[in-house]
Amino acid sequence: MSPQRGFGPPPGGMPPGMEKPRRKMGIGKFTDIVYLLPENITFYKTKGGLIGAKTKDYDGRANLFRIFPLNLENKYISVRDKDLTELGIIEDMEIFPQEQIELMNDELNKRYFIPKITKVIEAKEEFGNYFWNVETTAGERKFSMRDLANNVIHKKNGAIVLVDVDGSRYEMEDVYKTAGKALKFLDIWL
């Protein structure tokens, strides 16, 4: 199977009435998405503890990015070389062997380090700023937020992501269960 797939007709042909594409969209390499499959890319752990990728033309440090980081954690992964030039896109990580998925997850979890809040120890609003002391999956953490209007991100699954003054993020999966005292100022943003 070729790793190159353009905007051609879907497998099985076009639906009735649409047999002929109205306009050819592919105008060269910029519009063609290179899909990466287990047979044309292999990830490995470098000696330096980072993730490396080996393709036909590249062997070196890889950088992994989520294209839809909020709602699709394991799908649409942009794989880039050490200079951040895109090698291709992984449409679904699940088609890779388990050990490869784990390598990718290690890297993605590093780039998208967003600990999950498990308990709110303290949540205080003072002069429009919010001060949190929480237990997270990565340990206890104190952080400050400036305003909720611009710093609460909603995920489609109902979870929310809080963005602190430094841009660090923290996820709250079940707000009503976890938020505790914070609910009194948080719930109008839900």
Add this chain to the structure above:
Amino acid sequence: MTENSNKVCIDSPPEYILSYLEDKNISRVFAAALSDMDADGRYGEVWAIATDKQLHILTGKSELGVWQEEMFASYAYDEVKRFYIDTFISSGILVGVFDELDFELCAFSNGNARKFGHFANLLNKLKNKELFSLEDEEFKDEDLFCPVCGSPYPNRGHKICPKCMKRGALFKRVMSYGVRYKFEIMAVFLGILATAGLGLLRPQLNSRVLFDHVLNPNSQRYGQLVPFILSILALETTSFALNVLNGRIGASISAKIVYDIKLELFSAMQKLSLSFYNSKHTGNLMTRVNNDAQDIQYFISDGMPHFIMNLIMLSGILAIMLSFYPLLAVVVFMPIPLIIYVIKTVVPKFRKYKWNTWAKNSRINSIINDALTGMRVVKAFGREKSEINRFEKANYDLYRANVKEGRTAAKTFPMLSYIMTLGGLFVWGVGGFKAASGSMTLGVLLSFVGYVSMVYGPLDFMVRTFDWYTNCMNSAQRIFEIIDQKPEVKEAENPVPMPNIKGKISIRNVTFEYEPNKPVLHNINLEIAEGEMIGLVGHSGAGKSTITNLITRLYDVNEGDILIDDVNIKNIAFSDLRGQIGMVLQDTFLFSGTIAENIAYARPDATRDEIISAARLANAHDFIMRMPDGYETMIGIRKNNLSGGEKQRISIARAILSNPKILILDEATASVDTETERLIQEALERLVKGRTTIAIAHRLSTLRNADRLVVVERGTIAEVGTHEELESIKGIYYGMLKMQKEALRVRE
């Protein structure tokens, strides 16, 4: 540069780390950085220690003042090619390059990125046996957390922890704006006192005096209706006059205070560096100037005086009641805890629903705004139906929010008046019994009933005043945050006077980064002679505009120096520097006002003849003359919208009039048609004569008059020379030229 001293740069390691290092025989520590994250992505204490030869990473925690090691790693500089940091979404890593292989050495959270970026620079200096600079030694990043509560400061430029801040101190500062109007405030206060006193007299007069004396046949004053009515009239007239007087003085004081705050805030904002405006916290600056100042005004003009008045009223009522019938006073005040409870519990909920309605309302407004301003796009893509659906959903949400708010209101306010009525019934019951048994006169009973009706209103108001107070304090805090902010680019205290800049520019070893450890310009060197025209070319994001931003000191260089006429620009006063640098940018900003005012923006004293000459030189005169109001055309109103090319020529006229010694043209002819480009180009040629000019352009043909072209590539200067020289070496410039020629051919 200084000799590497014994001082540990960046973070000072605590005693337990120093003694641990001593145990390991590690000495000569030059720099240390504390991280809050270990290699496994867990929050914890990690120290990165740089000695003269090695980097040590210590992971663990301190227990009873002793470092409990969890991990210890050392890396010799000899084995490392260079150090750098890689920043991610919420965190970052310090990386060492070993034989082309990147090693993750240590992780850190976002808040420490700047510090670790600097730490990586120091590691590279130690590795290369370079000396630290004075700036290196003075780098400070440890004040990110409030020393009292340990929370990160919400605003790094303003090291005040709102959590630990004393509200009293803030209140005092707000009130300090009133000190300059102390006589007026005193007058209002006396007026309030008098009004409250008169208010307290009212039930005495129209209940006790009326029923117990004027209408009581046993009283000496029986039937004296005229003096009674005159007294009531006098009371009401005085009260009315006092109210008007208080209102007038109060309105003028509060307006003056808000005027002062707004002026101070706006002036502070003008002094701040451009980086402040590019930061993420400035989206609501407009709100700050307007709404926050308004909140303070409401509190000072309405909240405070009424609060004081109500407090006096309540105390007065209590005192009068207690002096007449203590038992009845207790009865009146019995439902008060219940009322306070209702106000305290239901009102916040009600406020939340109100806020929710407001949010839903603004969502609807933004959908309407989107659909109306983007109507061409909506229609062009045939998306009318989906816009209706989007609106319908938001409209339904608003409907639900309105219902919720309405239902709560319908429940709360009747409940409050019901409780108040119950309170009244108590008084009628107890008082009525006493009146019937003859131990209380009808007048006293009725005056009590009058006071009851006066108790609950102020009570409700006072509870609400606390909300106003909170709003006012929040607004004040936000305003003072800006007023106290220190500009990043500071003007020299004793600048070198430079009233007549000649225009020689020297850029020496300049490195600059907007974000930590991500240099946009790297070791740039360029000498520009007086009157020379330099064309800066390069791909988007190569750093061309950044060079011009540094020359105008919109930002300060991280390393190296920029000199104008051999004087470091850091020693030139802003007015001398910026007053003699003219800029014509791609996005021209015109202020609301006439065309003439916009041309004369940098030189308001320009004569009419000068304005017209400048416009003629800028090829703007003719299009201005086609407008009905000519040079007096107000920009932006009554369909007076100028096209991109017209705006551009106004900004050229503006630059001509300001007569700068140094001229910066940043994509001045981009995004206009060929004919307009010719007109602008012609105007520019007149403008650059006799001035040092730095022109940035993607369209290389527009730089044909440049004395030298400088190719900027990934933050460094890649090629310098004349058009012919660069064409002959067949490098980057040649490649760009070839590509543009091909593109032109395709267009033809």
